[in-house]
Amino acid sequence: MSTSNGTNRRVTIPDIISRKGGEPIVCLTAYSTPMAKLLDPHVDLLLVGDSMGMALYGMDSTLAVTLDMAVAHGAAVVRGSKRACVIVDMPFGTYEESPPAAFRNCTRVMAETGCAGIKIEGGAEMAPTVKFLVERGIPVMGHVGLMPQSVHAAGGFRSQGRDEETANKIVADAKAISEAGAFSIVIEGVIEHLGRTITESIPTVTIGIGASATCDGQVLVTEDAVGMFNDFTPKFVKRFAEVGDVIGQAAADYAAEVKARSFPADEHTYGKK
Ligand code: KIV
Secondary structure, X not given: OOOOOOOOOOOOHHHHHOOOOOOOEEEEEOOOHHHHHHHHHHOOEEEEOOOHHHHOOOOOOOOOOOHHHHHHHHHHHHHHOOOOEEEXXXXXXXXXXXXHHHHHHHHHHHHHHOOOEEEOOEOHHHHHHHHHHHHOOOOEXXXXXXXXXXXXXXXXXXXEOOOHHHHHHHHHHHHHHHHOOOOEXXXXXXXXXXXXXXXXXXXXXXXXXXXXXXXXEEEEOHHXXXXXXXXXXXXXXXXXXXXXXXXXXXXXXXXXXXXXXXXXXXXXXXXXX
């Protein structure tokens, strides 16, 4: 199959950079090989998000996701994909301490997963770290606006930039991360005009999640988009399917057939004519 860059090779970081203002970039999260296989033909980017803490592990935030989890799931997604550019989200506590500490943990993620780049949350305060990583060959995706790793400091998962001061700060954060050399920036949970303002004012591609259709691309947590995660549905999620209902129905049908001894049938049984 030919990719959106017209070849059979994997989408690269320069391919993503070149999409500024062009055809919207399609990104979904993935944490496993089977999900990566299903999504790979349809997306430019697969993000191994720390949303796995909530969507996969049943945690109530992303804070308890570890580096080992990011490495294991990142490697699984790289194994399951052939064309998408795979980015791994750095877990809370693995990059904030200092640029060298971030570099050590990011190189481990890249070496052990085979991913193309990493994502870190944070605004202007993280710009020196982004610069340090980029200058040493690590492609960085930034993440501004609603930052789930700061959920406690922010007082919950709520949209950002509703007053002038916080709106200005988010724009300044995006500019700082862009100037530091990030190849793309996720903008999460901000009011419409901020997605547009940031996208129009930086040369870096923006990937929106609850940041309006004006961004250069969009990302959703796949479990949200396909209806497999019901604990919490932010306003910005559209459910494109109800896979959770399909799985529940399959489990109910299986249970009924086991109880009725109609499964396994002859065709599922070895040596039975
Ligand atoms: O962890 C994640 O999945 C993310 C996306 C929602 C952007 O950060």
